[in-house]
Each structure stands twice: as C-alpha cells, then as structure tokens.
Amino acid sequence: xxxxxxAKNNFWITTIIKARSSELFWIIVFSMLTAFSAxxxxxxxxxxxxxxxxxxxxxxxxxxxxxxxxxxxxxxxAGSIGLPVFAGFSFGFAKLVGPTGGYLISxxxxxxxxxxxxxxxxxxxxxxxxFFAGGLLILLSGASYLALFLNGxxxxxxxxxxxxxxxxxxxxxxxxxxxxxxxxxIYPKLP
Numbered sequence: 001x002x003x004x005x006x007a008k009n010n011f012w013i014t015t016i017i018k019a020r021s022s023e024l025f026w027i028i029v030f031s032m033l034t035a036f037s038a039x040x041x042x043x044x045x046x047x048x049x050x051x052x053x054x055x056x057x058x059x060x061x062x063x064x065x066x067x068x069x070x071x072x073x074x075x076x077x078a079g080s081i082g083l084p085v086f087a088g089f090s091f092g093f094a095k096l097v098g099p100t101g102g103y104l105i106s107x108x109x110x111x112x113x114x115x116x117x118x119x120x121x122x123x124x125x126x127x128x129x130x131f132f133a134g135g136l137l138i139l140l141s142g143a144s145y146l147a148l149f150l151n152g153x154x155x156x157x158x159x160x161x162x163x164x165x166x167x168x169x170x171x172x173x174x175x176x177x178x179x180x181x182x183x184x185x186i187y188p189k190l191p
Contacts, residue, residue: 102145
C-alpha cells in the first residue's frame with residue numbers, strides 16, 4: 001500500500017513539474033493573472049483604472065512575442081465567451097466593441113511587441129523604454145477607439161482615455177520593470 005501511495009505521489013509531482021515547463025501552462029497562467037489584475041480596479045468612467053496593462057507588458061517580457069500574444073488572446077477569448085475576466089467581473093463580446101474595446105484589443109499586439117523587442121535586447125534601458133512604449137500604445141489605442149463613443153471628439157478621448165492615466169501608467173510601468181528585473185535574474189524567459 002505504501003508503494004502505491006508513493007507511486008501516486010510521484011506521478012503528481014512529475015506531472016506538475018512537466019506542466020510548469022510547458023509553454024501552454026505559462027500562457028494560461030499569464031492569461032489568468034491578467035484576469036485577476038483586471039479586478040484590481042478603480043471604477044471611473046468611461047474607463048476604469050486597472051492593473052491589466054502591467055500584466056500585458058510582463059506577459060510579453062517573460063513569454064516572448066508569440067506566447068505573450070497568445071496569453072492575451074486567450075484572455076480576450078475567455079471574456080468574449082462569457083467568463084467574467086474583464087474589469088469588474090464583466091464579460092461578453094460587447095466589451096470588445098464597447099468604450100474599453102480599444103484597450104482590450106491592443107493587449108495581444110502590445111504583448112507581441114514587448115516580447116519581440118526584448119527577444120532582441122534585454123538591457124535595463126531597453127526594457128524600461130519598451131514597457132513605457134507598450135503602455136503608451138495601449139493608451140493611444142484605447143483613446144482612439146474611445147473617440148468613437150464621444151462623437152469623434154479626439155481631444156476629450158485623449159484626456160479621458162489617456163492623459164488621466166499617465167501617472168498611473170508610469171507607476172505600473174515602473175512596477176513592471178522592477179518585477180521583471182527581479183524575477184528575470186532567475187528566470188529570464190519562461191518556457
């Protein structure tokens with residue numbers, strides 16, 4: 001009986017170790033982390049303040065261009081089919097075509113871009129500037145799309161959808177940079 005239990009435990013330990021080294025595991029993990037970070041929100045209108053963008057940047061940095069983008073596509077797919085993963089536990093395809101759609105749709109592209117640049121060069125300055133550019137791209141994409149819901153008023157959209165987030169995003173970029181620099185010493189790129 002003891003041998004049977006030991007073999008059973010070894011099976012689960014081996015399975016967990018293999019899973020942690022698989023690309024799919026980390027794609028799912030970063031998708032889930034993005035979903036959790038969406039719930040850390042300050043509910044303002046028309047767009048809430050969340051931590052999602054920090055996870056988008058980190059997914060590209062740790063998973064690389066392809067898998068970082070896949071993690072964000074999985075996140076968007078999960079929300080689109082009805083899982084409550086968007087800010088405020090919201091869900092549905094309507095979120096992708098609503099006022100926050102421009103931000104959400106940019107996530108896979110930004111994760112890909114961050115991953116692509118950091119696959120080429122990973123010094124501290126490049127990492128910080130890449131994170132900053134990625135955050136800015138999310139804001140500009142979101143604000144541009146938000147203008148559609150503000151009768152084409154790009155000035156109001158830029159203020160309400162980008163400018164008011166500038167300090168908050170600089171804090172998130174700095175936090176993402178600090179997290180990345182700390183963890184990348186041990187794990188420069190996850191499988």
